[in-house]
Amino acid sequence: MSDTHSQTAFVRTEVLPEAPPPVYEQGIVKWLRENLFSSVANTILTLAAIWAVYYLATATGPWILNGVWTTSSLTECRDVLQGDVGACFSVLAERWNQLLFGFKYPDELYWRPLLAFALLFVALGPLLFFKVFPRKFLALTAVYPFLAFYLIWGGTIMVPVFALLGFVVGIIVYRRLVLQSAAMGLLGAVIAAFAFWYATGFITGPMANFLALEPVPSRDMGGFMLNMMLGVICVSLSLPIGILLALGRQSNMPIIKWISVVFIEFIRGVPLITLLFVANVVLAYFLPPESSLDLILRVIIMITMFASAYIAEVIRGGLAALPKGQYEAADSLGLDYAQSMQLIILPQALKISIPGIVNVSVGLFKDTTLVSVISMFDLVGMIRGPILGASEWNGVYWELFGFAALLFFVVCYSISQYSQWLERQLQTDHR
């Protein structure tokens, strides 16, 4: 019996290692088969896409790589290129200051808007990443608007300081009076702040040179700086106004509701350009004859109105999305209107509205280019006016518009990425 084993030719004692999958079922080949060439239609789409990418790359690649950066006019660019395809980026190298700051802002003062721009991140940091920074840092955010005003417009430091102090006085009065009733607090705060500003108006006159930076009139501002200024100022002003309008529209007091509805629907029904026309040619008729509100301020007023109507609608959506139980729960706790809004309703409603608010803000920032239509020299206005109008750069469309598009893309894309990140951070439902 023992030789039965010897009759068996071969018995494998260990398991074979697993054979690798076929070449077309692994690695990049599998990925290609599944993602790009899974069917005939898909293959055609892929080939079309490859052609499109190739076309774009061959059209723009050499143009960018051959770019000339150092000449002083378009004709010199053409001389350097000698008929080759190539961009004339020299216009950006030579006119970068005009593109960013406008053509009148004094050269030696560029550090001021740049510093204000850098501080913008310091101010926004605590607001945008509120989980990282302690709440105390929000003081930086509160001080920033006044500091930025001081840096960009210049003049005596007393104006922004007193403006800030006015708010502080208002808040102190509100804290005192709110114990009686919220309405009293609000009314008292507004009156106190205005009284303070009126009183200090007599002091700033004689102290015009106290710690003064060289003043820059607002009509000297331009370029991308103007777009940034309009965007930041109008969005931050329109948020509180938008919240008030949204609450007004939801209110059960008919007069306040109808004022809000008419305002919101009127503004949302007309294009921004017509509102800018109003700022440019009509608004002056409605102001006292002796007043001379400068154009940039009138534009800020109109864009803020425009933005707040849109933001109000977004927030109204957030308010409407809250379950009715939240309102009733707040009432049953005995909170009054102001408290229930502040503590229960608005935190939730604003959280829901974040994507919408960001959308409106990005849209508004893009719309700030429209001011070039009423002959203000923002980035687009600078390109169309002084730069393309100059004889040495007449005809450099691609480089300039491409640069403008790139600047806006960088800002808007980062804002939208941030908002998506924030949405994930604030997610409280279970997924």
Added chain:
Amino acid sequence: MTTLTDPPEESFRLSMLINDTRYRSYTFQFIALMLLIVFMSYLGWNLVQNLAEQGQNISYRFLGEPSGYDINQTPIEYDSQSTHLRASIVGVLNTIIVAFLGCVSATILGVTAGVLRLSPNWLVRKLMAAYVEAFRNVPVLIWILIIFSIMTAAMPAPSAFRGDAPDASMVFGAVAFTNRGVYVPSPIWGSGSLIVVLLFIASVIGVFAYRRYATKLLYDTGKLLPMGWPSLAILVLPSVIAYYILGQPISLEYPELKGFNFGGGIHIRGSLIALWFALAIYTGAFIAENVRAGIQAISRGQTEAAASLGLRPRRIMNLVILPQALRIVIPPVISQYLNLTKNSSLAIAVGYMDVTGTLGGITLNQTGRAIETVLMLMLFYLLISLAISGVMNLYNNAMKLQER
């Protein structure tokens, strides 16, 4: 023994106006109304004073006076002797033309891009994402100006089409892209063309009737008729046959070089093309996002349920996903149409004579009647907005889920 009595009538005190919820809302509304009235009368008083100071008044008489300027695209008869009112009507029509063209092409572009963004093909998906992000994040004004400079600076002059070996040639021998605009063939309606057109309209109706019949047959008897090729045949065949039987009554007039410029055909100006394309591509990117969001909003369970019933992927899309997705997609798309119409006012940046260019541009500058013209301009856009949102509400009511 206790007796229930009414609580003592509280006498009215002034502080109740602000502290008592029964009276407080009246106080607030009264204050709001007073503030509004004061504000309005302040503005009105300023207006009266300013007008008196400048010796002006509010009057719409300028609308009846001759305008004295030319408009480069006139859908209705117009010359410089026509009135300002007629100039504004030309502008309104031009606005409607570009808004209509833009909405149609933005829809086509947006739906295509939105569906392709969900394609299983990685490359196409990424390409479409790049398109959407690139166009959504850059101001539409910049796109209008970029396309306008392509149309005016990068296109060949009409003289480049001249000679035996020209630098430029017409696409398909019919369409000429020049720096003065695009020339396309125009149809010439011969005798009998009316029959062809009517037949075509009838066959469009026929297609709908056929599809309705096929659906009804499917639901009643379960018999499935083919949909694709019969619809195509009904749509195309009768008109084509009639066209040849009647001896080709509709012909095309091709653009030709005459002197220094093209003659014949339809001339589409570069400004219209720039505005139309830029608005279409820009709004298309937004519509693509709406379409994608709408399709993704339908829960996966719907797809799986349909698949478990044995439906094929195409039918799942057509019968289960799209009908539900459309309900979500259409309202935001309509508000994109509204945005496109409002954005068409950027025409003024490239010199396309829409209502902002005529009424709010040249008429305003010539007559100096800022308040009247801007007010009319706003009312026009307001009217369009209200009309579109009215349509949207009608649609929403019609499509609302019929719940028990």
